[in-house]
Amino acid sequence: MKNRILACIDGSSYSTAVCDAAAWSALRLEAPLTFLHVLHKEQAAPPVDLSGSIGLGARESLLEELAVLDEKRGKLAREQGQQLLGAARLRARTAGVTDPEGLLRLGGLVETLTGQEESTPLLVLGKRGEAAQVASEHLGSHLERVIRSLQRPILVTPSEFRPPQRVMLAFDASPTARKALDMVAASPLFRGLPCHLVMVGADTATASADLARARQILEMARFETVAVILPGEPEAALSRYQQEQGIDLMIMGAYGHSRIRHLLVGSTTTAMLRKSTIPLLLLR
Amino acid sequence: MIHAFRTIRNTWFSNLRGDALAGIVVALALIPEAIAFSIIAGVDPKVGLYASFCIAVVSAFVGGRPGMISAATGAMALLMVTLVKTHGLEYLLAATLLTGVLQMLAGALRLGSLMRFVSRSVVIGFVNALAILIFLAQIPELTAVGWPVYALVAAGLGLIYLFPYITRVVPSPLVCIVALTAFTMLFGVDVRTVGDMGALPDSLPIFLLPDLPLTFETLAIIFPYAVTLAVVGLLESMMTATIVDDLTDSSSNKNRECVGQGVANIASGFLGGMAGCAMIGQSIINIKSGGRGRLSTLLAGVYLLLMVVFLGDWVARIPMAALVAVMIMVAIGTFSWESIRNLRKNPASSSIVMTSTVVVVVATHNLALGVMVGVLLSALFFAHKIGRVLHIGSSLSADGLTRHYQVTGQVFFPSAERFIASFDLKEAIERVQIDVSRAHFWDITAIGALDKVIIKFRREGTEVEIVGLNKASETMVDRFAVHDKPEAIEALMGH
Numbered sequence: 001m002k003n004r005i006l007a008c009i010d011g012s013s014y015s016t017a018v019c020d021a022a023a024w025s026a027l028r029l030e031a032p033l034t035f036l037h038v039l040h041k042e043q044a045a046p047p048v049d050l051s052g053s054i055g056l057g058a059r060e061s062l063l064e065e066l067a068v069l070d071e072k073r074g075k076l077a078r079e080q081g082q083q084l085l086g087a088a089r090l091r092a093r094t095a096g097v098t099d100p101e102g103l104l105r106l107g108g109l110v111e112t113l114t115g116q117e118e119s120t121p122l123l124v125l126g127k128r129g130e131a132a133q134v135a136s137e138h139l140g141s142h143l144e145r146v147i148r149s150l151q152r153p154i155l156v157t158p159s160e161f162r163p164p165q166r167v168m169l170a171f172d173a174s175p176t177a178r179k180a181l182d183m184v185a186a187s188p189l190f191r192g193l194p195c196h197l198v199m200v201g202a203d204t205a206t207a208s209a210d211l212a213r214a215r216q217i218l219e220m221a222r223f224e225t226v227a228v229i230l231p232g233e234p235e236a237a238l239s240r241y242q243q244e245q246g247i248d249l250m251i252m253g254a255y256g257h258s259r260i261r262h263l264l265v266g267s268t269t270t271a272m273l274r275k276s277t278i279p280l281l282l283l284r
Numbered sequence: 285m286i287h288a289f290r291t292i293r294n295t296w297f298s299n300l301r302g303d304a305l306a307g308i309v310v311a312l313a314l315i316p317e318a319i320a321f322s323i324i325a326g327v328d329p330k331v332g333l334y335a336s337f338c339i340a341v342v343s344a345f346v347g348g349r350p351g352m353i354s355a356a357t358g359a360m361a362l363l364m365v366t367l368v369k370t371h372g373l374e375y376l377l378a379a380t381l382l383t384g385v386l387q388m389l390a391g392a393l394r395l396g397s398l399m400r401f402v403s404r405s406v407v408i409g410f411v412n413a414l415a416i417l418i419f420l421a422q423i424p425e426l427t428a429v430g431w432p433v434y435a436l437v438a439a440g441l442g443l444i445y446l447f448p449y450i451t452r453v454v455p456s457p458l459v460c461i462v463a464l465t466a467f468t469m470l471f472g473v474d475v476r477t478v479g480d481m482g483a484l485p486d487s488l489p490i491f492l493l494p495d496l497p498l499t500f501e502t503l504a505i506i507f508p509y510a511v512t513l514a515v516v517g518l519l520e521s522m523m524t525a526t527i528v529d530d531l532t533d534s535s536s537n538k539n540r541e542c543v544g545q546g547v548a549n550i551a552s553g554f555l556g557g558m559a560g561c562a563m564i565g566q567s568i569i570n571i572k573s574g575g576r577g578r579l580s581t582l583l584a585g586v587y588l589l590l591m592v593v594f595l596g597d598w599v600a601r602i603p604m605a606a607l608v609a610v611m612i613m614v615a616i617g618t619f620s621w622e623s624i625r626n627l628r629k630n631p632a633s634s635s636i637v638m639t640s641t642v643v644v645v646v647a648t649h650n651l652a653l654g655v656m657v658g659v660l661l662s663a664l665f666f667a668h669k670i671g672r673v674l675h676i677g678s679s680l681s682a683d684g685l686t687r688h689y690q691v692t693g694q695v696f697f698p699s700a701e702r703f704i705a706s707f708d709l710k711e712a713i714e715r716v717q718i719d720v721s722r723a724h725f726w727d728i729t730a731i732g733a734l735d736k737v738i739i740k741f742r743r744e745g746t747e748v749e750i751v752g753l754n755k756a757s758e759t760m761v762d763r764f765a766v767h768d769k770p771e772a773i774e775a776l777m778g779h
Contacts, residue, residue: 013723048305048452048453048574049574050305050306050308050452050454050573051447051456051573052309052313052454052457052573053444053447053455053456053613054565054613054614055445055446055613055617055620056616057620057622058568058617059568060620061620062572066532066571067533070533141509146555274363
């Protein structure tokens with residue numbers, strides 16, 4: 001199967017942003033684009049009818065009723081899925097992408113994505129899904145599981161996407177961060193955009209040496225680079241810097257630590273995902 | 285291990301709210317049946333109520349079909365009448381234990397698969413007969429009584445069927461029972477109540493052994509009853525399981541259900557209850573009310589016991605008319621009305637099978653007999669139908685000395701007569717050649733018929749030659765298990 005950018009849409013308010021972000025990435029990377037919509041057959045709650053009375057032909061009518069319910073749900077979901085995909089493809093085509101495709105699958109989101117992982121160099125996702133629109137502080141229920149189970153770059157968009165003008169790379173000299181740095185330098189995705197290289201922590205000699213080396217890599221790839229070391233807590237410092245400098249896309253290594261550490265001290269990735277109002281590119 | 289946990293979660297706790305609510309609705313439909321049929325079986329209502337509690341709770345754990353309701357049933361109660369009348373309650377409890385053992389045995393021997401010989405027409409006949417039996421069982425409560433009883437039953441049915449138009453959140457059988465009880469108490473209407481029918485449970489059931497001598501005589505008395513009970517219980521349970529399978533679009537483990545019914549009946553016998561089985565009407569009510577998991581069955585049993593033990597004084601005041609109304613509803617809901625519509629549309633043979641099953645059951649009050657007659661008739665009709673697939677053509681050779689017979693189709697007991705009659709034995713001819721390579725000889729009747737034809741020709745001095753007999757009689761071998769290979773199918777259909 002040929003490589004293509006995979007963009008997951010589900011009909012939530014994030015789908016438009018996902019669509020725009022995917023179109024932008026496809027044009028930048030000159031890669032084909034496929035929209036994915038996953039239909040999940042849920043163990044639907046049976047209709048509540050506690051009347052407890054059964055009349056003429058109760059069995060036949062109940063069977064018919066339940067079958068009709070499932071049938072309607074299945075058909076409706078499929079039609080809705082096709083419509084969503086159609087709208088997304090149209091929007092991407094208007095943005096200039098040639099022949100965006102649609103993919104409609106049955107099953108769970110995570111298993112579907114794992115099945116498609118091989119041929120997906122970049123995955124675009126909304127920060128939240130259809131089921132989680134209300135609680136704004138919470139992340140979509142699938143997001144973290146998707147990020148943890150896939151080993152591919154993932155672009156997570158907020159509810160609105162504008163083509164970024166200035167990007168920043170959160171850098172902590174960890175192996176994940178170094179890998180992320182190399183990927184940014186090598187990829188055409190951000191070529192030509194000014195890139196801020198941001199480290200958070202004490203301004204020690206090793207830190208500035210690491211930063212200088214990193215800056216060199218970016219400049220070699222002809223990025224207009226700004227490098228800074230910020231004091232304080234990573235999440236707060238990164239958000240503040242992003243707002244001050246008008247940065248509109250952040251790149252970071254994701255989930256560099258184990259699940260156990262995550263359980264005990266929390267994860268910077270999750271915190272940033274929750275707080276941030278700009279697109280995040282997570283590199284594994 | 286993890287898989288086991290997941291299965292437990294899915295079959296028990298995946299539908300908490302639905303199961304908890306459906307359990308209440310079902311319990312309300314279980315109580316009337318347990319009370320009504322205890323009375324018909326000739327025992328105190330508490331025997332049926334303990335049985336219903338026990339069977340529901342045990343089958344929730346060991347049954348093979350989550351969401352199916354098992355308890356004390358009318359079908360089983362009707363088989364116990366003579367035993368109780370002539371020998372008493374202790375023998376009934378012993379028969380219940382033996383029924384459980386036989387059902388477990390049937391499960392272990394995987395007899396659940398025998399259900400494939402019970403055709404759809406027989407199943408529908410069984411269900412309809414069951415509905416009629418439940419209805420007929422209400423007649424004693426409706427004969428030789430004053431007009432207030434009729435008025436109460438009519439009002440009860442009205443409430444049951446019209447109340448859902450107001451709200452579907454309150455079980456209408458409950459409304460019927462509460463309203464009729466309140467009415468009769470308030471206005472002092474003098475009608476028969478549950479309390480008049482015998483003792484209700486006053487405590488939780490306790491373990492006890494039937495007080496009987498363990499002798500051959502005892503066994504000889506209970507064995508015939510236990511066999512019938514076991515057969516009817518399994519039949520109704522298997523049919524109900526299939527109905528629940530269809531309604532919920534899921535599958536069940538039929539052999540586990542056989543064993544489960546057995547375990548539940550043994551438990552019931554030890555706790556002073558009578559034998560029971562799955563219930564079609566109540567299972568439909570459960571599914572309709574949103575019950576899906578094992579929890580719904582368990583809770584139905586638990587609610588039932590709580591209601592009758594702790595509200596026993598109130599239960600005793602429920603007028604029988606209210607319970608009759610609920611049971612008439614169960615009968616109506618169990619009956620397959622589609623089958624009446626289809627009576628003309630379906631082949632006459634299947635309508636005859638269905639109707640015969642119903643008639644035999646209603647006449648004998650024994651569902652096992654009805655099913656036996658139904659299965660027998662289906663088999664005969666089938667044999668008759670297949671026996672018609674036989675053609676014998678003939679042609680005379682150019683020199684006029686040899687007649688060539690070509691036999692195509694199925695030769696077995698119903699078609700053997702026709703096979704013989706198809707040969708022109710009066711033709712005076714030199715030689716006869718019978719080609720049976722495109723025929724099947726299924727049994728020794730067929731071979732006997734062929735021998736008869738050969739002998740008759742020989743006696744006229746005609747020379748007989750048989751072609752392809754080996755191939756034709758391959759089907760005679762008892763282990764003719766070749767139907768799963770494509771070339772075998774080819775040989776059977778077209779050679």
